[in-house]
Amino acid sequence: MASTLGGGNEGRSEIAFFDLETAVPTEPGKPFAILEFGAILVCPRKLVELHSYSTLVRPTDLSLISTLSKRRSGITREGVLSAPTFVEIADQVYNILHGRIWAGHNIKRFDCVRIRDAFAEIGHSPPEPKAVIDSLSLLSQKFGKRAGDMKMASIAKYFELGDQAHRSLEDVRMNLEVVKHCATVLFLESSVPDILTEMSWFSPRRSPRTKSNEKSLPNGVKESSASSSSSSKTDQSLSSVDATDKETHPIVSLLTECSEDDTCSGIDPSDITTLISKLHIGTPLQTDAAETVTREQDESTPSPNPDAKEESFLRVDEVSVSSIRGSLVPFKRGGSLRMKLFHDDEPLQLYRDSLKVRFGISRKYLDHTGLPRLNIVVDLPPDLCKILEEANDVARNLSVESGTSSGWRLTVMRKKGFANYPTARLQISSESNGDDPTEVYQREESSETVQKLDFSSDEFEELESALLPGTLVDAYFSLEPYDYQKMAGIRLAARKLVIHMIK
Known part of the structure; x- marks a missing residue:
């Protein structure tokens, strides 16, 4: 072409x-x-x-x-x-x-x-x-979640740019305006961080969880000519915009004309990612005592939010099986290699709501300390099943190519006589196992009351009674290939579970 x-x-x-x-x-x-x-x-x-x-x-x-x-x-x-x-x-x-x-x-x-x-x-x-x-990822990292969930509509409302049209051309124009506005705020805050970040209702260094305790944003929304001037009419021909009379955007000029700052001299002005990355928000004069106060404020947040979907977890409808790949990467504790699964260039981590528990907490498997390695078996809907089977094939092929002699344990389980009812095992970790513990919440469907469950591998009766067969759970989990004692496969490690409680 x-x-x-x-x-x-x-x-x-x-x-x-x-x-x-x-x-x-x-x-x-x-x-x-x-x-x-x-x-x-x-x-x-x-x-x-x-x-x-x-x-x-x-x-x-x-x-x-x-x-x-x-x-x-x-x-x-x-x-x-x-x-x-x-x-x-x-x-x-x-x-x-x-x-x-x-x-x-x-x-x-x-x-x-x-x-x-x-x-x-x-x-x-x-x-x-x-x-x-x-x-989304760039502004979430640099701008912080002061605009809430950082969806385009939320950021546009934050800057009073008007409503998102959900039309492709209007949305990309709004996207450009959003980037400009965020970059402008970040540049100004980085210029006088001890004043502007202190005046701001949201400090980028603080946890987004404290937002609920802060002053709310104004509700008024006004139309912006920058975001509303585009027509929704489809245009199948390429249209040119005369840019010769346009002035250099102040953010780019401020960043590229900092001749007194040696760190700017080698920046390529066409590299917008590098330019924006220069906009660090910092409070260099902040004392240890002030940082301690901020941490205490973060830790005192009263209510958990099980619906806060971490950006690193993909919904199953966001996954393209053709983008799943495996790679051998250096292991952190030495020169050996271990396998990791990716979706494009991001670690493969999934979110699926309303999974039905087939079998509750099992004590069958033990960790290296002899404590139970907790897990549940869930029914797999077709969309999730397809993704896990593709990941299984990718990991198994890479395992064979790497020369291992270990047997392979399938990720998707199909019992004889029940081939149309696939299941998978979700591993639940606790501090007792030495792993990052799985966050577990209970939500009452009728009242939307949320309660966090604390448990350990030797005291999990409450968790056991909450995860009975037939219970629905929303699961956030990572896919972790393993090769241990001549057996290899993919471990589905639950990072967060939200249990639906029906009264």
């Missing part, structure tokens, strides 16, 4: 902000259907929009839009039916994305995966980025 947007990969310095609107598959195993693609090319030195492109997309499987009447975004079934298919726009999408820096909100886990799946479905090689900037 030839590029029409400028030379080879070396000269493609623009940042491609892009976003997808999709239809969720109606059956397990079916891929997401792309309903809209939108992108803007941004000058990395001035942070101005140079080009834009957007179009609705007609999925090949029309059953995916059979119930699509009108979404709140304004995407209609009629509009999608009259749109080109992905194979018809694939060249244009490839030309926009290939060889450029990709940027977007949560794109590593969602949009990048869907783009690769879409190209694989039509038998074409996917575009490849120079680098990927995921504003």
